[in-house]
Amino acid sequence: xxxGSPSVPRTFGSQDLTKAEPSVVPRTFGSQDLxxxxxxxxxxxxxxxxxxxxxxxxxxxxxxxEECFESAGTALFDVMLDGRLDTVEGRSxxxxxxxxxSLELLxxxxxxxxxxxxxxEGLLFGRFEVECxxxxxxxxxxxxxxxxxxxxxxxxxxxxxxVKGITLHEMEIKHAGDVFVAQVVVDT
Amino acid sequence: MRSNVSIKDFSxxxxxxxxxxxxxxxxxxxxxxLFVSEKLLKDVKNDAxxxxxxxxxxxxxxxxxxxxxMPDVHTGYGFxxxxxxxxxxxxxxxxxxxxxxxxxxGVRLLRSNLHVDDVRVHIRDLIEALFRDVPxxxxxxxxxxxxxxxxxxxxxxxxxxxxxxxxxxxxDAENCEENGYxxxxxPSKVSHKARQRGRPQLGTLGSGNHFLEVxxxxxxxxxxxxxxxxxxxxxxxxxxHCGSRGAGHQVCTDFISVFxxxxxxxxxxxxxxxxxxxxxxxPEGQDYFAAMCAAANYxxxxxxxxxxxxxxxxxxxxxxxxxxxxYDVCHNIAKIEDHVVGGEKMRLCxxxxxxxxxxxxxxxDIPARYGDVGQPIIIPGSxxxxxxxxxxxxxxxxxxLGSTCHGSGRVMSRSAAKRKxxxxxxxxxxRAKNIFVKATSNSMIAEEAPGVYKSSDExxxxxxxxxxxxxxxxxxxxGVAKG
Numbered sequence: 001x002x003x004g005s006p007s008v009p010r011t012f013g014s015q016d017l018t019k020a021e022p023s024v025v026p027r028t029f030g031s032q033d034l035x036x037x038x039x040x041x042x043x044x045x046x047x048x049x050x051x052x053x054x055x056x057x058x059x060x061x062x063x064x065x066e067e068c069f070e071s072a073g074t075a076l077f078d079v080m081l082d083g084r085l086d087t088v089e090g091r092s093x094x095x096x097x098x099x100x101x102s103l104e105l106l107x108x109x110x111x112x113x114x115x116x117x118x119x120x121e122g123l124l125f126g127r128f129e130v131e132c133x134x135x136x137x138x139x140x141x142x143x144x145x146x147x148x149x150x151x152x153x154x155x156x157x158x159x160x161x162x163v164k165g166i167t168l169h170e171m172e173i174k175h176a177g178d179v180f181v182a183q184v185v186v187d188t
Numbered sequence: 189m190r191s192n193v194s195i196k197d198f199s200x201x202x203x204x205x206x207x208x209x210x211x212x213x214x215x216x217x218x219x220x221x222l223f224v225s226e227k228l229l230k231d232v233k234n235d236a237x238x239x240x241x242x243x244x245x246x247x248x249x250x251x252x253x254x255x256x257x258m259p260d261v262h263t264g265y266g267f268x269x270x271x272x273x274x275x276x277x278x279x280x281x282x283x284x285x286x287x288x289x290x291x292x293x294g295v296r297l298l299r300s301n302l303h304v305d306d307v308r309v310h311i312r313d314l315i316e317a318l319f320r321d322v323p324x325x326x327x328x329x330x331x332x333x334x335x336x337x338x339x340x341x342x343x344x345x346x347x348x349x350x351x352x353x354x355x356x357x358x359x360d361a362e363n364c365e366e367n368g369y370x371x372x373x374x375p376s377k378v379s380h381k382a383r384q385r386g387r388p389q390l391g392t393l394g395s396g397n398h399f400l401e402v403x404x405x406x407x408x409x410x411x412x413x414x415x416x417x418x419x420x421x422x423x424x425x426x427x428x429h430c431g432s433r434g435a436g437h438q439v440c441t442d443f444i445s446v447f448x449x450x451x452x453x454x455x456x457x458x459x460x461x462x463x464x465x466x467x468x469x470x471p472e473g474q475d476y477f478a479a480m481c482a483a484a485n486y487x488x489x490x491x492x493x494x495x496x497x498x499x500x501x502x503x504x505x506x507x508x509x510x511x512x513x514x515y516d517v518c519h520n521i522a523k524i525e526d527h528v529v530g531g532e533k534m535r536l537c538x539x540x541x542x543x544x545x546x547x548x549x550x551x552x553d554i555p556a557r558y559g560d561v562g563q564p565i566i567i568p569g570s571x572x573x574x575x576x577x578x579x580x581x582x583x584x585x586x587x588x589l590g591s592t593c594h595g596s597g598r599v600m601s602r603s604a605a606k607r608k609x610x611x612x613x614x615x616x617x618x619r620a621k622n623i624f625v626k627a628t629s630n631s632m633i634a635e636e637a638p639g640v641y642k643s644s645d646e647x648x649x650x651x652x653x654x655x656x657x658x659x660x661x662x663x664x665x666x667g668v669a670k671g
Contacts, residue, residue, distance in 0.1 A: 051601045053235055053263040080326075082631060104461070105448055112441045119434050120384045159326040160631050161602070162395040162671075164437045165289040168444060169265035169462035185265050187289045188396060188602065 045074035068180035082160025088126035090148035125149035250280020260597030266462030269542035281465035292487035293431030296516035304404035324671030330391035346485030350492035386435025395671035432487035515564035570641035583655035596641035
């Protein structure tokens with residue numbers, strides 16, 4: 001959402017993604033319906049949380065597939081920081097290049113990589129710039145992106161939710177009209 | 189192909205058994221069985237995805253008997269939590285999602301020579317000390333800086349490695365499911381990433397629903413079995429609940445990708461990608477099994493190291509304190525076991541996802557000292573509620589592939605819990621009940637408030653009523669340290 005306009009239609013996703021779903025709980029982990037501004041880093045990411053019995057489910061939106069991935073990456077750290085993404089400053093950056101056999105698996109492997117960076121290196125990201133996601137004729141997908149964030153500091157950052165892993169459960173990436181939406185369930 | 193099973197598709201078999209027939213959803217190979225009381229069925233009705241998840245598991249190749257759900261069942265990702273499924277090793281599958289991220293998440297119970305009256309007066313200081321001495325919380329790093337050799341030891345020999353490294357006594361390893369390690373694992377199947385995640389976390393409790401609880405035996409329900417397990421009324425016990433930490437989480441993560449490709453390779457049709465699976469005897473299946481066993485061993489090593497530090501802490505408070513391990517059980521695991529199904533002896537890969545093995549008296553797979561009463565089964569309550577010691581029984585072999593419940597089971601999501609409960613109020617209510625809780629954050633306490641779980645009494649009544657495990661003793665908490 002580069003211009004900050006509330007362009008994500010709330011009805012999107014009601015066709016397939018919300019079928020047989022529990023009721024949507026907007027912004028469980030933050031203060032707004034769809035995130036427009038996450039504080040100091042001015043990240044424009046759009047996502048919403050959906051109630052799930054034991055774990056955390058979110059839907060990430062974007063007008064391009066790249067924006068959709070940016071929103072999903074940001075949503076993951078919003079979960080971990082319990083809505084306090086504004087505590088993360090973009091002091092350092094990290095480049096990611098990944099390829100995978102499908103768009104869904106690419107998202108799964110990228111989010112898993114982000115989680116690994118946090119667990120092993122203590123890196124927290126508050127913003128992402130996904131340069132491009134390409135899909136070849138075989139269905140293989142590649143991603144190149146940069147994450148902006150900083151080292152975990154327990155005096156500044158409070159980890160509220162322990163994400164154990166990203167799941168493929170109910171994972172879907174859909175494109176309808178001019179909006180992409182990715183649905184992700186993470187094990188907590 | 190997504191199941192959409194409704195509660196109307198159910199038939200009641202007996203007071204505690206409900207069946208989802210094979211024709212309730214497309215592709216089911218066996219019926220589903222749900223073991224709940226009328227009262228617990230209400231929770232299932234409020235958690236409708238549970239039925240779909242039971243029927244989804246029933247579609248997996250090689251499943252035998254039933255796709256089962258224990259009375260503490262709730263919606264998970266892929267398998268339901270509280271799910272049990274056995275797959276014939278000849279033509280069946282193994283599924284990383286059917287074990288979950290926290291491989292060999294489990295629980296152990298220590299008995300002591302201390303009486304509750306002597307400990308309660310020190311409980312605040314004792315819990316504060318345990319909270320300091322046993323690292324916990326997200327991203328917590330252990331006191332133990334594991335070398336490559338030590339990490340390999342944990343992956344290969346589990347509890348036995350920890351005992352040989354000085355973190356316990358020989359009996360500790362013997363008093364674990366599988367004697368504290370699954371033999372013949374291959375640490376080379378554990379990825380570099382899983383090693384990197386696991387290395388700093390060996391000897392840490394973790395967070396979420398993991399805890400370390402000081403309890404006392406409030407009631408003996410089976411005199412003979414309690415004597416065999418060494419439990420007496422008023423005795424202080426310590427319960428440790430944790431798993432394989434980042435090592436297990438990464439093993440699962442790695443193999444979900446591998447199995448996503450394997451599903452296509454072996455032409456397996458599944459209603460949910462998280463159920464990704466491969467034939468047990470395929471290279472992918474064997475690699476996952478080896479890595480999963482290594483992670484399971486890591487979890488036993490982890491609980492053993494923590495046990496050692498708990499003993500050290502107790503010794504500082506009580507000079508002659510002795511803490512002996514009663515038993516240690518797995519909650520998330522796939523095991524190769526022999527069972528009789530429909531009169532036929534079969535070797536199965538039994539997946540227990542939030543369920544406990546419940547082997548009967550006379551089983552060669554339980555320590556000889558417990559041979560005449562059955563395997564000890566430890567059922568943790570939610571924070572502030574009763575926990576139980578049960579014993580395995582022959583009925584579990586007939587009904588549930590030697591399985592029973594694992595805890596209380598959530599009835600409310602974490603976000604709903606945070607909307608309903610405030611950490612400070614939960615702490616105050618627990619203190620009014622003489623239970624001291626120390627946690628890394630108040631929001632964690634709200635998420636794990638006693639009100640977000642089913643009653644452990646109700647869950648245990650069902651497994652005891654069914655006869656798949658039998659009550660031995662009830663324990664009540666006096667202090668809890670949570671990550």
